[in-house]
Amino acid sequence: MTDQHAGLPPIELTPKDLSAWRQGNRGVDYVHTFDSGRPGPHVIVNALTHGNEFCGMIAVTHLLEQGIRPLRGRLTLVFANVEAYHRFDAAKPFESRFVERDFNRVWDADTLEGPDATVDVQRARALRHIYAEADALLDIHSTSYAVPAMLIHEPVDKMAPLARHLHSPLHHVLLPGVKHPGRPLIQYGAFSDPRATPVALVVECGQHFAATSGAIAIGVTMRFLDFFGMIPAALAAQHPPVQGRPLRYEVTDVLVAKTDRFRFTQSFVGFEDLPGNTLIANDGDEEIRTPEEGCTLIMPARRILQGRDVVSFARRLQ
Numbered sequence: 001m002t003d004q005h006a007g008l009p010p011i012e013l014t015p016k017d018l019s020a021w022r023q024g025n026r027g028v029d030y031v032h033t034f035d036s037g038r039p040g041p042h043v044i045v046n047a048l049t050h051g052n053e054f055c056g057m058i059a060v061t062h063l064l065e066q067g068i069r070p071l072r073g074r075l076t077l078v079f080a081n082v083e084a085y086h087r088f089d090a091a092k093p094f095e096s097r098f099v100e101r102d103f104n105r106v107w108d109a110d111t112l113e114g115p116d117a118t119v120d121v122q123r124a125r126a127l128r129h130i131y132a133e134a135d136a137l138l139d140i141h142s143t144s145y146a147v148p149a150m151l152i153h154e155p156v157d158k159m160a161p162l163a164r165h166l167h168s169p170l171h172h173v174l175l176p177g178v179k180h181p182g183r184p185l186i187q188y189g190a191f192s193d194p195r196a197t198p199v200a201l202v203v204e205c206g207q208h209f210a211a212t213s214g215a216i217a218i219g220v221t222m223r224f225l226d227f228f229g230m231i232p233a234a235l236a237a238q239h240p241p242v243q244g245r246p247l248r249y250e251v252t253d254v255l256v257a258k259t260d261r262f263r264f265t266q267s268f269v270g271f272e273d274l275p276g277n278t279l280i281a282n283d284g285d286e287e288i289r290t291p292e293e294g295c296t297l298i299m300p301a302r303r304i305l306q307g308r309d310v311v312s313f314a315r316r317l318q
C-alpha cells in the first residue's frame with residue numbers, strides 16, 4: 001500500500017456522535033423508515049457507504065435533526081458502514097474507508113451469499129433487503145482529493161429525468177456496466193436493470209473533510225427528495241441547483257493495481273484531461289498509459305491497494 005503525495009488536508013468535517021440514531025425502526029441498527037401513510041415511492045438516502053466520507057452523515061443527520069418527514073411514500077435513512085466510521089482517526093483519516101472490505105464493492109450475489117465473514121460484508125447482508133425495497137437510492141460519497149463534486153450513474157434512460165432535475169453538481173459521470181472489481185451499491189439488483197424502475201445514483205460531494213462537501217450533500221439530498229415530491233416546494237426552493245451547463249463524461253475503463261508497486265507518475269487529483277499515450281503510472285514493471293484517443297482521469301485513489309481500482313479513464317461527452 002502507498003499513500004500518494006501524503007500531506008493531510010484540513011479536517012473541517014468531523015464525525016458526530018450517532019448513538020442517538022442507533023436504534024431505528026427496521027430491526028437493523030442505524031436505519032430509520034418514515035411512512036407518510038400516502039401512496040408514493042420508497043426513497044432511500046444512504047450515508048457512510050465509506051466510513052470516512054462524512055458529508056452523507058451531515059445530510060442524513062440534518063434530515064433527522066430537522067424532523068423532515070415524507071409528504072408521500074416512504075423515506076428511509078441509512079448510516080451504512082458505521083463500524084468503519086467509528087474507526088476514524090484524524091491522524092490517519094484515509095484509513096477508515098472500510099474495515100476489511102470495501103462496502104461499495106460487494107453487491108453481487110457471489111459475495112453477499114458467499115463465505116466472506118468481514119464486518120463490512122456482514123453489514124451489507126444486514127442491509128440488502130432494505131436497499132432491495134427502494135424505488136430510488138441516493139448514495140452519498142466524497143473524494144480523497146479536492147475536485148469538483150459529481151453525479152455518477154449508469155447511462156440508462158430511467159436515470160435521465162432525475163439527473164436533469166438534480167442538475168448540479170455540474171460534473172455528471174456515466175458508468176456503463178460493472179467495471180470495478182466488485183459491484184458497487186448503485187449497481188445492485190434492480191438498480192442496474194434498465195427494464196426495472198428502481199433508480200440509484202452516487203453523488204460525490206467534494207473532498208472528504210471539506211465543510212463545503214456537507215453543504216453540497218444537503219442540497220443534493222433536498223433536490224433528490226423534491227424530485228419524488230417528498231418535501232414541501234418551499235423547502236426545496238432553499239436548495240437551488242448551481243447554475244451552468246453540466247459537463248458529461250462516460251467511464252471507459254477502471255484500472256486496477258496489479259501489484260503493490262503501483263505508483264502514479266504525477267500528483268493526479270482527478271478531472272485531468274490527458275493526451276493519448278501519456279504515461280500516468282507504473283505498476284511493477286508495467287507502464288500504464290492513457291488510451292490513444294486521450295482521456296479524462298476520474299477519482300485517482302489516494303490509498304493504493306493491490307487488486308483494487310485506482311483510477312478511471314473517461315471520455316468527455318457533448
Ligand SMILES: [Zn+2]
Nearest residue numbers: 050053141142
Ligand atoms: Zn465513497
